[in-house]
Amino acid sequence: MTPVLQTLSLSKTYNEGPVDVHALRNINLEILPGEFTVIVGPSGSGKTTLLNMLGGLDTPSEGKVFVAGTDISNMSENELIDFRLHHIGFVFQAYNLIPVLTAEENVSFILDLQGRPAGEIKARAAEVLAEVGLADRAKNRPSELSGGQQQRVAVARALAARPQYVLADEPTANLDSATAFSLLDTMKRLNEDEKMTFLFSTHDPRVIDRASRVITLVDGEISSDERR
Amino acid sequence: MIKTTSKTAGLGFVFRLSWRNIWRNRGRSLSLMTAIFLGLTGGTLAMALVTGMMEQRFFNAIEKQYSHVQLHTKTWLDEGQAGMGILAGALLLDSLEGLPEIRAVAARTLANGLIASPTLTQGVELRGIDAAAETHLVRLPEQLIEGAYLGDTAAPELLIGKRLAQKLKVEVGSRLVISFPNANQEVVSGSFKVTGIFRTANAGFDQSTVYLHQHQLQALLGETDAVYELALRLNENDSVPALTAALQAAYPDLQVRSWRELAPELAYMQDSGSMVSYIFVIIILLGLSFGILNSMLMAVYERMRELGMLKALGMTKSRIFLMVMTETLTMALLASMIGLLTGYGLVAWLGNTGIDLGGYAEALAEFGYDAVIYPALSWQYALNITILVVVLSLLASLYPALKALKLNAADAIRS
Numbered sequence: 188m189t190p191v192l193q194t195l196s197l198s199k200t201y202n203e204g205p206v207d208v209h210a211l212r213n214i215n216l217e218i219l220p221g222e223f224t225v226i227v228g229p230s231g232s233g234k235t236t237l238l239n240m241l242g243g244l245d246t247p248s249e250g251k252v253f254v255a256g257t258d259i260s261n262m263s264e265n266e267l268i269d270f271r272l273h274h275i276g277f278v279f280q281a282y283n284l285i286p287v288l289t290a291e292e293n294v295s296f297i298l299d300l301q302g303r304p305a306g307e308i309k310a311r312a313a314e315v316l317a318e319v320g321l322a323d324r325a326k327n328r329p330s331e332l333s334g335g336q337q338q339r340v341a342v343a344r345a346l347a348a349r350p351q352y353v354l355a356d357e358p359t360a361n362l363d364s365a366t367a368f369s370l371l372d373t374m375k376r377l378n379e380d381e382k383m384t385f386l387f388s389t390h391d392p393r394v395i396d397r398a399s400r401v402i403t404l405v406d407g408e409i410s411s412d413e414r415r
Numbered sequence: 416m417i418k419t420t421s422k423t424a425g426l427g428f429v430f431r432l433s434w435r436n437i438w439r440n441r442g443r444s445l446s447l448m449t450a451i452f453l454g455l456t457g458g459t460l461a462m463a464l465v466t467g468m469m470e471q472r473f474f475n476a477i478e479k480q481y482s483h484v485q486l487h488t489k490t491w492l493d494e495g496q497a498g499m500g501i502l503a504g505a506l507l508l509d510s511l512e513g514l515p516e517i518r519a520v521a522a523r524t525l526a527n528g529l530i531a532s533p534t535l536t537q538g539v540e541l542r543g544i545d546a547a548a549e550t551h552l553v554r555l556p557e558q559l560i561e562g563a564y565l566g567d568t569a570a571p572e573l574l575i576g577k578r579l580a581q582k583l584k585v586e587v588g589s590r591l592v593i594s595f596p597n598a599n600q601e602v603v604s605g606s607f608k609v610t611g612i613f614r615t616a617n618a619g620f621d622q623s624t625v626y627l628h629q630h631q632l633q634a635l636l637g638e639t640d641a642v643y644e645l646a647l648r649l650n651e652n653d654s655v656p657a658l659t660a661a662l663q664a665a666y667p668d669l670q671v672r673s674w675r676e677l678a679p680e681l682a683y684m685q686d687s688g689s690m691v692s693y694i695f696v697i698i699i700l701l702g703l704s705f706g707i708l709n710s711m712l713m714a715v716y717e718r719m720r721e722l723g724m725l726k727a728l729g730m731t732k733s734r735i736f737l738m739v740m741t742e743t744l745t746m747a748l749l750a751s752m753i754g755l756l757t758g759y760g761l762v763a764w765l766g767n768t769g770i771d772l773g774g775y776a777e778a779l780a781e782f783g784y785d786a787v788i789y790p791a792l793s794w795q796y797a798l799n800i801t802i803l804v805v806v807l808s809l810l811a812s813l814y815p816a817l818k819a820l821k822l823n824a825a826d827a828i829r830s
């Protein structure tokens with residue numbers, strides 16, 4: 188099986204401060220289609236940095252990132268923006284949604300930006316909102332939704348354009364445990380139903396049980412990588 | 416395989432989001448728009464006031480005083496003495512009347528002399544006129560404020576200016592003596608009755624001008640048919656320069672002058688046009704631009720995370736730029752349109768009723784203005800202002816929009 192995501196000797200060094208920070212060192216990683224991978228590790232271990240590299244939000248200092256065989260490590264900023272739009276889904280920890288748009292519009296604008304036909308956009312937005320259990324909140328604005336519901340809208344949006352994979356940096360960090368588990372269950376179900384590849388980071392050890400693969404980062408290096 | 420986005424994809428979303436963003440911080444947007452609205456309403460009104468005053472002054476000067484073109488002999492203009500009239504002036508009048516460009520003509524007999532009341536003597540210009548012809552040419556009867564227009568051609572009648580009447584302390588019905596040297600350097604005089612008092616928008620003119628029947632002045636001068644001045648009204652102001660040049664060429668002995676030479680200050684006013692009032696409006700707009708700049712900068716700073724998120728998800732820089740620009744332009748244009756409409760509405764209303772500055776009539780007349788001002792404005796102004804608003808608000812939003820572009824998606828979303 189061709190990996191959806193592959194890194195070759197990926198390194199990231201921040202040299203903004205007085206001392207260089209080696210946030211990632213020599214990461215070699217393959218993510219297969221349909222995997223439900225969680226990245227864990229102590230604070231500052233490089234989880235966010237790794238996800239940013241894998242999402243084309245930042246460029247590596249050394250090494251390469253391949254998405255479904257395409258090298259994205261040398262793309263220009265504009266090429267990366269367009270690449271992200273079409274190939275990668277994102278869920279952030281917070282500030283995922285635009286407050287002046289309804290849940291439905293927050294999901295569908297990705298498809299709008301891709302230039303899909305109006306009919307398809309409407310149908311797909313309704314479909315993914317239903318999949319995250321928010322069919323009845325389509326017309327509500329984010330301020331009228333709970334934190335968990337807002338994150339579900341973000342997951343629905345990440346999924347809407349059927350990207351290669353969905354990246355989520357601590358998607359449950361701002362949620363209480365019950366809500367966090369329910370969001371994870373939703374993601375897990377989408378992973379199975381839509382065959383969507385998920386890759387997310389977390390601090391929460393309770394989350395690990397639900398993952399099919401756990402990658403542990405320590406000081407910017409992979410210290411363990413287990414599939415179960 | 417790499418998919419790419421077409422240039423026009425998602426523009427609908429960009430415009431929708433711009434529109435929603437305007438109403439996001441309602442207070443800020445509304446106060447910015449109110450400022451633009453008030454600025455443009457005020458600017459439009461001020462502009463219309465100035466334009467109205469200028470047009471009126473122009474109208475007064477041409478329609479009521481100078482006409483379009485005047486002909487004199489050069490010697491009369493230099494020395495102003497009796498006997499220096501236009502040779503065969505009456506014949507010339509007839510031939511000018513036949514020209515297609517000309518709407519009305521009048522021949523006048525002039526003399527410089529003195530007018531005496533029981534208490535005072537004053538130097539004046541005596542203008543012997545054909546009462547009927549002047550009605551068409553300079554609407555003389557409309558300029559009367561007391562008494563009646565010249566009527567009975569046998570009776571010795573005078574029209575004098577309000578200023579002069581005050582100075583001489585006379586009223587309608589009073590008798591005055593006029594005297595002046597004739598062509599033989601003999602002083603002649605006659606006693607006349609004031610039949611009417613006029614007031615023009617030119618105070619100096621009102622103090623130094625006396626109208627009487629032309630044939631009576633000619634009789635006193637001892638020059639039957641003598642003509643000293645020919646005044647022409649044309650159908651079109653545009654044909655003034657050509658006709659002036661043609662007449663000058665045809666009559667080299669005469670001095671042919673258009674209103675531009677008769678009233679150089681009017682010519683200057685027309686040439687410099689509304690420049691001054693445009694500068695006034697541009698200053699208002701520049702002030703407003705800084706309001707726009709400030710507002711949009713705040714909006715962009717407030718939404719840094721959100722803009723970063725949009726960029727992370729795949730909104731191209733050109734779309735982010737377009738979004739900020741659209742938001743600014745929509746607010747600026749909406750407010751300006753309402754401002755312009757209100758301004759024009761007020762102008763239309765005041766253009767009918769007029770703004771009565773009756774209390775300052777005397778002072779305004781010194782400068783050639785009427786007491787009631789009718790604001791007026793061409794549609795060209797609305798077009799010019801709209802273009803200015805578009806250009807200035809685009810310039811003002813350039814900096815905030817560039818700020819929005821510069822942000823790094825990864826940094827913006829890092830919580």
Ligand SMILES: Nc1ncnc2c1ncn2[C@@H]1O[C@H](COP(=O)(O)OP(=O)(O)OP(=O)(O)O)[C@@H](O)[C@H]1O
Nearest residue numbers: 201203208210228229230231232233234235236237
């Ligand atoms: N823009 C940056 N400039 C300089 N150093 C940075 C930058 N971003 C991250 N770092 C450093 O890189 C290292 C890895 O940071 P990163 O945010 O990836 O860790 P993390 O595992 O996501 O931590 P947390 O669990 O707290 O989110 C840290 O030492 C951090 O200080």
Ligand SMILES: [Mg+2]
Nearest residue numbers: 234235236356
């Ligand atoms: Mg992190």
